[in-house]
Amino acid sequence: MVDIATRVWNHKWKIDPIVRSLIDTDFYKLLMCQSVFRNHPDTQVTFSLINRTKTIRLAELVDEGELREQLDHIRSLRLTRGESTWLRGNTFYGKRQMFTSAFMTWFENLQLPPYHLEKKDGQYELTFEGTWPEVMLWEIPALAVIMELRSRAVLKDMGKFELQVLYARAMTKLWGKIEQLQPIDDLRVADFGTRRRHSYLWQDWCVQAMMEGLGGNFTGTSNCRIAMMREIEAIGTNAHELPMVYAALADSDQALRQSPYDVLADWHEEHDGNLRIILPDTYGTKGFLEGAPDWLAGWTGIRVDSGDPATGAETAINWWKSRGEDPQQKLVIFSDGLDVDKIISLQQQFAGRCRVSFGWGTMLTNDFKGLVANDALAPFSLVCKAIAANGSPTVKLSDNPNKAMGPAEEIARYKRVFGVGEQVEMEVVV
Amino acid sequence: MVDIATRVWNHKWKIDPIVRSLIDTDFYKLLMCQSVFRNHPDTQVTFSLINRTKTIRLAELVDEGELREQLDHIRSLRLTRGESTWLRGNTFYGKRQMFTSAFMTWFENLQLPPYHLEKKDGQYELTFEGTWPEVMLWEIPALAVIMELRSRAVLKDMGKFELQVLYARAMTKLWGKIEQLQPIDDLRVADFGTRRRHSYLWQDWCVQAMMEGLGGNFTGTSNCRIAMMREIEAIGTNAHELPMVYAALADSDQALRQSPYDVLADWHEEHDGNLRIILPDTYGTKGFLEGAPDWLAGWTGIRVDSGDPATGAETAINWWKSRGEDPQQKLVIFSDGLDVDKIISLQQQFAGRCRVSFGWGTMLTNDFKGLVANDALAPFSLVCKAIAANGSPTVKLSDNPNKAMGPAEEIARYKRVFGVGEQVEMEVVV
Numbered sequence: 001m002v003d004i005a006t007r008v009w010n011h012k013w014k015i016d017p018i019v020r021s022l023i024d025t026d027f028y029k030l031l032m033c034q035s036v037f038r039n040h041p042d043t044q045v046t047f048s049l050i051n052r053t054k055t056i057r058l059a060e061l062v063d064e065g066e067l068r069e070q071l072d073h074i075r076s077l078r079l080t081r082g083e084s085t086w087l088r089g090n091t092f093y094g095k096r097q098m099f100t101s102a103f104m105t106w107f108e109n110l111q112l113p114p115y116h117l118e119k120k121d122g123q124y125e126l127t128f129e130g131t132w133p134e135v136m137l138w139e140i141p142a143l144a145v146i147m148e149l150r151s152r153a154v155l156k157d158m159g160k161f162e163l164q165v166l167y168a169r170a171m172t173k174l175w176g177k178i179e180q181l182q183p184i185d186d187l188r189v190a191d192f193g194t195r196r197r198h199s200y201l202w203q204d205w206c207v208q209a210m211m212e213g214l215g216g217n218f219t220g221t222s223n224c225r226i227a228m229m230r231e232i233e234a235i236g237t238n239a240h241e242l243p244m245v246y247a248a249l250a251d252s253d254q255a256l257r258q259s260p261y262d263v264l265a266d267w268h269e270e271h272d273g274n275l276r277i278i279l280p281d282t283y284g285t286k287g288f289l290e291g292a293p294d295w296l297a298g299w300t301g302i303r304v305d306s307g308d309p310a311t312g313a314e315t316a317i318n319w320w321k322s323r324g325e326d327p328q329q330k331l332v333i334f335s336d337g338l339d340v341d342k343i344i345s346l347q348q349q350f351a352g353r354c355r356v357s358f359g360w361g362t363m364l365t366n367d368f369k370g371l372v373a374n375d376a377l378a379p380f381s382l383v384c385k386a387i388a389a390n391g392s393p394t395v396k397l398s399d400n401p402n403k404a405m406g407p408a409e410e411i412a413r414y415k416r417v418f419g420v421g422e423q424v425e426m427e428v429v430v
Numbered sequence: 431m432v433d434i435a436t437r438v439w440n441h442k443w444k445i446d447p448i449v450r451s452l453i454d455t456d457f458y459k460l461l462m463c464q465s466v467f468r469n470h471p472d473t474q475v476t477f478s479l480i481n482r483t484k485t486i487r488l489a490e491l492v493d494e495g496e497l498r499e500q501l502d503h504i505r506s507l508r509l510t511r512g513e514s515t516w517l518r519g520n521t522f523y524g525k526r527q528m529f530t531s532a533f534m535t536w537f538e539n540l541q542l543p544p545y546h547l548e549k550k551d552g553q554y555e556l557t558f559e560g561t562w563p564e565v566m567l568w569e570i571p572a573l574a575v576i577m578e579l580r581s582r583a584v585l586k587d588m589g590k591f592e593l594q595v596l597y598a599r600a601m602t603k604l605w606g607k608i609e610q611l612q613p614i615d616d617l618r619v620a621d622f623g624t625r626r627r628h629s630y631l632w633q634d635w636c637v638q639a640m641m642e643g644l645g646g647n648f649t650g651t652s653n654c655r656i657a658m659m660r661e662i663e664a665i666g667t668n669a670h671e672l673p674m675v676y677a678a679l680a681d682s683d684q685a686l687r688q689s690p691y692d693v694l695a696d697w698h699e700e701h702d703g704n705l706r707i708i709l710p711d712t713y714g715t716k717g718f719l720e721g722a723p724d725w726l727a728g729w730t731g732i733r734v735d736s737g738d739p740a741t742g743a744e745t746a747i748n749w750w751k752s753r754g755e756d757p758q759q760k761l762v763i764f765s766d767g768l769d770v771d772k773i774i775s776l777q778q779q780f781a782g783r784c785r786v787s788f789g790w791g792t793m794l795t796n797d798f799k800g801l802v803a804n805d806a807l808a809p810f811s812l813v814c815k816a817i818a819a820n821g822s823p824t825v826k827l828s829d830n831p832n833k834a835m836g837p838a839e840e841i842a843r844y845k846r847v848f849g850v851g852e853q854v855e856m857e858v859v860v
Contacts, residue, residue: 003433161642165605171598175591212591 015066017073018148018200022110023083023224025140026194028236030087030224031275034103035242037133039266045135045245046388049126049142050405052428053380057122062149064119070145071115071126074138079108086228093274112138132389136241139384143195146382147366151198154376169371170198174206174364177340178213184347188357189214190235191221192335193365196379196430203365204229210364219357235359237277237303238267241386244282244396248389253417260288264296276300277333281399283418285312289319297323301331301355307399308424309334309342313350327354335359337430339367362430379430400426445496447503448578448630452540453513453654455570456624458666460517460654461705464533465672467563469696475565475675476818479556479572480835482858483810487552492579494549500575501545504568509538516658523704542568562819566671569814573625576812577796581628584806599801600628604636604794607770608643614777618787619644620665621651622765623795626809626860633795634659640794649787665789667707667733668697671816674712674826678819683847690718694726706730707763711829714850715742719749727753731761731785737829738854739764739772743780757784765789767860769797792860809860830856 023030036043051058079087084104092098099107113130115138124146128138155163181187191210197203207226210218220233227234243260250256260282268276276299280288285307297320304312313334317327331354334346338360350356368377385405386394395406395414401423404411414420453460466473481488509517514534522528529537543560545568554576558568585593611617621640627633637656640648650663657664673690680686690712698706706729710718715737727750734742743764747757761784764776768790780786798807815835816824825836825844831853834841844850 001433001436001439003431003436006431006433009431159642161605161639165601165639168598168601168605171595172602175595175598209591209595212589 015069015073018070018145019074019077019141020200021083021225022077022079022107022112022137023087023228024144024194024200024226025137025224026192026222026236027092027224027227027234028222028239029137029140030099030107031236031271032238032242033107033133033136034099035238035266035270036136037103037106038100038270040132040245040249043132043245043249044130044390045132045386047128047135047138047142047384048387049124049146049382049384051123051380051382053382054123056150056380058146058150059119059122059124061153062124062146063153064117064124066149067124067145068117070149071117071142074141074145075112075114077112079110083225083228084108087224090228090234092234095273106133110134110137112141115142126384127387132245136386139241140195142384143382144197144200147196148199151368151377154372158372166368166371167202170202170368171205171209173367173371174209175213177364177367178209180340180344181214181217184217184344186351187214187217187343187347188219188355189217189343189360190219190233190358191223191226191364192235192359192361194221194223195384196362196382197365198368198377198379206365207232222359237271237275238263238279240279240282240305240396240398242267243279244394245386245389247283247414248386248392248394253413256414256417257291261291261293261296264299268295268299274300274331277331278302279305280316281306281312283395283397283414284420284423285315285399287419289315292319294323297325301333303333303335303359305336305398306403307336307426309336309346310349312399313346313354317354328352329355331355331357333357333359335361337361337363337428339363366430381428381430397423399423400428402426402428445499445503448500448575449504449507449571450630451513451655452507452509452537452542452567453517453658454574454624454630454656455567455654456622456652456666457522457654457657457664458652458669459567459570460529460537461666461701462668462672463537463563463566464529465668465696465700466566467533467536468530468700470562470675470679473562473675473679474560474820475562475816477558477565477568477572477814478817479554479576479812479814481553481810481812483812484553486580486810488576488580489549489552489554491583492554492576493583494547494554496579497554497575498547500579501547501572504571504575505542505544507542509540513655513658514538517654520658520664522664525703536563540564540567542571545572556814557817562675562816566816569671570625572814573812574627574630577626578629581798581807584802588802596798596801597632600632600798601635601639603797603801604639605643607794607797608639610770610774611644611647614647614774616781617644617647617773617777618649618785619647619773620649620663620787620789621653621656621794622665622789622791624651624653625814626792626812627795628798628807636795637662652789667701667705668693668709670709670712670735670826670828672697673709674824675816675819677713677844678816678822678824683843686844686847687721691721691723691726694729698725698729704730704761707761708732709735710746711736711742713825713827713844713848714853715745715829717849719745722749724753727755731763733763733765733789735766735828736833737766737856739766739776740779742829743776743784747784758782759785761785761787763787763789765791767792767858769793796860811858811860827853829853830858832856832858 116127118125128135220235222236242263246259250259302316320327362379366379395410546557548555558565650665652666672693676689680689732746750757792809796809
């Protein structure tokens, strides 16, 4: 029996919206947003889309009109009552009332600010300007929209059964990975794949497959909407955005050198336990840890997000030892370019030496590599970053020079200030 | 939006019926039934289930109560008005009114006769007795029910996503085969997989995938219900059942020797064109063709259903040449244990030398080999055959002694009467 009402209702949509909720975003964006709302509510920032895979000519693949419709739709979204209730009433990282009433009131009234869209050299220039707490919430939906429009562009000429087989192949591929992970008893892996997912529905499928396939070893998802719908943990702490903007706001080299620690000092006041996770690589992990104040060594863990992950973890373990901490009590979160083989080898290498957890992103929610002609659905490296704060450009160095961003002269200055020496280049696939 | 009525309706089913239509059967059963209805309406026959794969202990896998419920449900089925309209109004093999009004009236009033079910040595003894036109229509639904109950028994402890991945893997597998067949320009392949399908829904999926993937090179399905629903050709001609029963009814060695030709003489009166297909292997292809009357050489083609298929086709080509016929005008239908590699190699070997077509069965609609633990869904060799007619046992020899059936002394007699010498044994997988 066809539900006639559903069918007629579906015909009334002018578009098939990709992002349908303001909490279809990563949990750490909301945590950071609350921190920014408290500490830097008036800072003016510019966020910009950056396609690091230049061979993917997005402006030739994705129709501008469709992109505008999707972005306009996101601007029409408001936090719903149920979403607000979930954010106010849920337990996050074991804590109730993670979000203050002041922040929730602000969020309940939020409309995302306007966007600026232009085509240039086969790419889209998509930027967002305004106050930091508002603009920062564009990052994930902007990425998700472009990723999914690119998927749709590739899929639009395929037959019905060809499509079904495509998803069958993708399911087969992911389930094979899950089966590889099943024998690992003490695995802790979460979905970090919202931003570069193939599509919302596919991410939701992946999460449910992980729930069934890995049980309690699947610790949750970074996606708040999916965490809410599937009644699982929302996962995430903080990101490079905070030190990048804090650094851009610094008015001297000394203030610049101090800025990454200022970020974590603010965070220290707001959070404890498993939310005290250091992201040390923004301006080089080595220098960051050497110059870190002792109270940081008391934090729960470190997230390794660039450079060779095993090296990063060893560096963290040695640092904890040098500060008199027991690494076995500490948490190392791997979150950079993971796939199942890397997860397995890192787990083997570090389980027992420290607590280990994985934030599995693009290769969880968008591994369509090899599934269509010309590999037209292979994931690629798209980011949306703060590029300026109060008129000053931002800079990121990271532990992989291929991930560095910012004006060349500023990169040079940051390298000098933070004492960053030789770095090993690593290919950035996703 | 959930369609509440549908949901409530679904809850009212006491069982999930496997066979839901009297035309969820092979087209050739209906053609043969009409012939039997005309020529042998009162012949008493016994049909029996035979599991040639003894390692599959069906009575331990499939619950007797569930099996009875399914068989009882089949007995509750009647030809529906739409099905009757389709049989009366459709064009089959280019011909309107294939089914006579007398036959249709009989069919519209048909209820399948009772069954007899017992367990023995881990197998089911399932037999059907009564007049030939009624009993013969049990064959396909009985096989389909047991095949699908076996599938359900294996699937019942699997999780939701595990199940989805199972079907994803099966879809991936079949589509890979379809992609292998796509480059063959003049391929002609039909679905012959009803009797040993994994399930009805899966067969229906396979048919639709073939329609989309192969276009006009997919010539149709043997399944009448699916042919009706998908508006494609119903395919099939005649089977071993006819010569086996005719032979059992013969009252002398001379009549026995003549019986396979009597079958085709009756058929010759009723059908022309592409329905004049010889199935020569019931009592040995070689002897059959050598002794065949000349009018048989004028028939359209031959179906090769046992023995080495290439040898069978060469035998047919040489026979046509010896009778002054042009093999390039003749049709060879391969239908025994086909999978995609065999289809491709036979096509390469015979395309251009004769018209070639394929009836692809079990490995189209039930290739779940290797997809679950212990290969518990691998297809196996289940048949449902006429074992007696008017009190005499039936015998089949075929071109593969592993497919022979009947009492040993009768097999010896048939071999003598039909002059069958040495035969090459070939493994029967499906």
